[in-house]
Amino acid sequence: xxxxxxxxLTKSTKSSAKTIGGNTSDIASMREILPKKGYLHCxxxxxxxxxxxxxxxxxxSTVEKLEKIQQEAVEKAKQEMNATSLx
Numbered sequence: 001x002x003x004x005x006x007x008x009l010t011k012s013t014k015s016s017a018k019t020i021g022g023n024t025s026d027i028a029s030m031r032e033i034l035p036k037k038g039y040l041h042c043x044x045x046x047x048x049x050x051x052x053x054x055x056x057x058x059x060x061s062t063v064e065k066l067e068k069i070q071q072e073a074v075e076k077a078k079q080e081m082n083a084t085s086l087x
Contacts, residue, residue: 059067
């Protein structure tokens, strides 16, 4: 590197160090550059997407069928008990 390039690098490093350190005069002297096309900055906020609630049965259809069969068996057993007790 030439001495002129190293001098430029040193100066730019010093000026960025001043800006980082909080020297507001360097920040005020900076030019604002706006793009001719596109977005300068795009920030999307994250939001929740609510879906339609899915209703789940408390009992599965298989359990309901088994309970129905069991209830019918209990009723049939009661009827047989009543029929035998009357004889």
